[in-house]
Amino acid sequence: xxxxxxxxxxxxxxxxxxxxxxxxxxxxxxxxxxxxxxxxxxxxxxxxxxxxxxxxxxxxxxxxxxxxxxxxxxxxxxxxxxxxxxxxxxxxxxxxxxxxxxxxxxxxxxxxxxxxxxxxxxxxxxxxxxxxxxxxxxxxxxxxxxxxxxxxxxxxxxxxxxxxx
Amino acid sequence: xxxxxxxxxxxxxxxxxxxxxxxxxxxxxxxxxxxxxxxxxxxxxxxxxxxxxxxxxxxxxxxxxxxxxxxxxxxxxxxxxxxxxxxxxxxxxxxxxxxxxxxxxxxxxxxxxxxxxxxxxxxxxxxxxxxxxxxxxxxxxxxxxxxxxxxxxxxxxxxxxxxxx
Numbered sequence: 215x216x217x218x219x220x221x222x223x224x225x226x227x228x229x230x231x232x233x234x235x236x237x238x239x240x241x242x243x244x245x246x247x248x249x250x251x252x253x254x255x256x257x258x259x260x261x262x263x264x265x266x267x268x269x270x271x272x273x274x275x276x277x278x279x280x281x282x283x284x285x286x287x288x289x290x291x292x293x294x295x296x297x298x299x300x301x302x303x304x305x306x307x308x309x310x311x312x313x314x315x316x317x318x319x320x321x322x323x324x325x326x327x328x329x330x331x332x333x334x335x336x337x338x339x340x341x342x343x344x345x346x347x348x349x350x351x352x353x354x355x356x357x358x359x360x361x362x363x364x365x366x367x368x369x370x371x372x373x374x375x376x377x378x379x
Numbered sequence: 380x381x382x383x384x385x386x387x388x389x390x391x392x393x394x395x396x397x398x399x400x401x402x403x404x405x406x407x408x409x410x411x412x413x414x415x416x417x418x419x420x421x422x423x424x425x426x427x428x429x430x431x432x433x434x435x436x437x438x439x440x441x442x443x444x445x446x447x448x449x450x451x452x453x454x455x456x457x458x459x460x461x462x463x464x465x466x467x468x469x470x471x472x473x474x475x476x477x478x479x480x481x482x483x484x485x486x487x488x489x490x491x492x493x494x495x496x497x498x499x500x501x502x503x504x505x506x507x508x509x510x511x512x513x514x515x516x517x518x519x520x521x522x523x524x525x526x527x528x529x530x531x532x533x534x535x536x537x538x539x540x541x542x543x544x
Contacts, residue, residue: 259465260472289457293448296461300424301460301469307425 215369216242218275218311219362220266221354223299225249227262228354231273232344234366241344242273244355255294259301266305269358278306279365282315282359316364336360380534381407383440383476384527385431387463389413392529393425393519396438397509406509409520420459423458424466431470443471444530446522469501481529489529501525510511 217236221228231246247265249258280302283295306313319329325339337356341347343363351359380400386393388514395409412430414423445467448460471478484494490504502521506512516524 254478256468256472257477259469263473285457291455292454292457293461293464296458297465298456299484300462300465303421304428304466304469307421308428309392313419313421364504 215277215366216273216275217277217279217362217365218269218273219279219360219365220302221357221361222295222302223354224255224258224294224298225251226352226354227266227298227302228352228356228357228358229266229269230359230362231269231275232359232362232366234362234369236370239343239363239366241346241359244351244359244373246352246354255297259297260325262298263301263305266302267309270305270309271312277312277314277365278302279314279316279324279361282317283322300322314365316361316368318370321360321364325360327339380439380442380531381440382444382524382527382530383434383438383468384444384523384530386458386520387419387467387524388519389423389444389459389463389496391517391519392463392467393414393433393517393523394431394434394522395520395524395527396434397441397524397527397531399527399534401535404508404528406511406524409516409524411519412499420462424462427463428466428470431467432474435470435474435476442479442530443467443475444479444481444526446486446526447482479530481526481533485533486525486529489532491523502541519527 217232217234220232227247231242233240233242247262249261286308303313322331323329326335337351340356340359340363341351344359382397382399384395396407398405398407412427414426463520468478485499487496488494491500498518502516505521505524506516507530509524
């Protein structure tokens with residue numbers, strides 16, 4: 215199963231693709247879609263939507279994963295993040311890529327074993343689990359790979375639960 | 380100039396198209412895109428995006444107008460509204476339809492003459508200005524036509540200001 219993790223942001227949106235098998239999870243690709251601040255929000259959303267569309271086209275992921283957002287400190291930033299997330303959900307939905315969402319605590323729990331893990335611990339675990347010791351990872355990229363890995367970890371448990379009588 | 384006003388909402392998104400000439404503003408079309416609550420947010424965003432795309436294709440508006448949002452009472456609703464607005468901005472941007480935004484107070488001021496006008500006054504003025512006395516208008520539809528009319532009213536002033544030495 216090919217998993218596309220996305221970490222949406224109004225300036226930078228990270229993405230991370232992995233191939234998940236029962237044996238192990240393999241790194242495929244990751245990066246950061248940068249949205250120039252000089253452009254209007256509408257223009258940035260178009261750039262983002264096109265870039266995501268190209269990624270989905272190229273890699274044909276089986277599912278997309280993003281972090282759930284429960285609240286934001288400032289309604290204003292929640293609104294802007296919402297715009298970006300809306301475009302992410304639209305692009306996945308239009309290409310029939312099924313969406314999964316996990317709470318930030320679930321991501322931390324799944325990777326580090328505690329819901330209160332630090333950013334650096336997450337980054338460290340992403341590199342360890344995907345054999346990326348020599349590859350520098352940007353923060354948004356690591357976060358996107360982290361949600362991909364979370365889905366890869368949680369999915370087999372869900373499937374096993376569904377098979378219980 | 381053909382103006383498409385949009386009133387974004389996570390359940391219902393209103394739209395209102397007018398043709399603005401220096402002489403008068405003519406009603407073209409309006410309606411409400413309903414997004415079934417039974418569907419996931421991603422599915423609703425796809426339905427909305429497709430419906431907006433069809434509208435833009437059919438009517439070829441010169442510009443799109445939405446209300447600015449400065450704050451929302453609840454960060455959660457700001458986030459959801461952001462998703463919907465993101466799709467609206469994306470669909471307009473992808474089809475090179477230029478976006479204009481007005482504050483709610485500007486819309487009220489422009490239509491009723493006071494920034495503190497009630498919903499009913501706005502509805503009344505929309506019907507009067509567009510000769511829609513016999514046509515029942517839904518609230519989101521009327522709001523969408525109101526932002527279209529606001530742009531039609533403010534645009535000539537802006538153009539005249541630009542021509543000043």
